[in-house]
Amino acid sequence: MQNTNHIEIKSSTAHRQWLVAYVQSCLEKKTAQRLAAMGIECYLPVQSEIRQWSDRRKRVDRLVIPMMIFVHVTPQERPLPLSLQAVSRYMVLRGESTPAVIPDEQMAQFRFMLDYSPEAVEMCSVPLAPGDAVKVIKGPLAGLEGELITVNGKSKVAVRLDMLGCAHVDIPIGFVEKKDKKEKAVR
Incomplete structure (x- = not known):
C-alpha cells in the first residue's frame, strides 16, 4: 500500500x-x-x-x-x-x-492512519468489544492511538469513528504499547 x-x-x-x-x-x-x-x-x-x-x-x-x-x-x-x-x-x-x-480528534486520528499506513485500511461497522487502549511506538504509524483488536488471529490497531464504526490496520504486536490508565484519564 x-x-x-x-x-x-x-x-x-x-x-x-x-x-x-x-x-x-x-x-x-x-x-x-x-x-x-x-x-x-x-x-x-x-x-x-x-x-x-x-x-x-x-x-x-x-x-x-x-x-x-x-x-x-x-x-x-x-x-x-x-x-x-x-x-x-x-x-x-x-x-x-x-x-x-x-469529533475533530477522531477525524485527525483517522486521517493520520490513512496518510501513513503502508497497509490497506479497512472499515468495519461491527461494534468492537472493549480492548486495550494502545499507542503505536514504532514504524510509520508511530504516535497513533487506538484500540488493539485481533481479527482472524492478526493483531490490528483500530481507530473508532463513533458514527461509522472503526477503521483498522494490520500492525505487528511489537510495534504497540499499552497506554497507561492515567494517560487515559487525562483525555
Whole structure:
C-alpha cells in the first residue's frame, strides 16, 4: 500500500464540525471537486493500491468508505452540500434529525492512519468489544492511538469513528504499547 491520496480543501475555521454526507455511487470524486469549487472543506478518504489482473498490474485509487464524504462546515454552511444533486443527506443518529458530528480528534486520528499506513485500511461497522487502549511506538504509524483488536488471529490497531464504526490496520504486536490508565484519564 502507498500513502493515501485524498481530496481536501481548506477554508477558514469558525466553529466548524465534521459531518458525513451520503453521496450517490460513483460520484464521490466529482462531488468532492464540486464542493471544492463551492469553497467547502471536504475530505474523501482514498488509498492507492496495486491491483493485479491476469495480464497486468495497475495502481488504482480505492475509496475507503464508498458513497460517503466528510464535510467540515459551520451550521450556516450545512445546507450548501445538500444543494448538490449527488448529495442525498447527512448521516444522523438513530431517532434524531440533526446531523451526526464526528469529533475533530477522531477525524485527525483517522486521517493520520490513512496518510501513513503502508497497509490497506479497512472499515468495519461491527461494534468492537472493549480492548486495550494502545499507542503505536514504532514504524510509520508511530504516535497513533487506538484500540488493539485481533481479527482472524492478526493483531490490528483500530481507530473508532463513533458514527461509522472503526477503521483498522494490520500492525505487528511489537510495534504497540499499552497506554497507561492515567494517560487515559487525562483525555
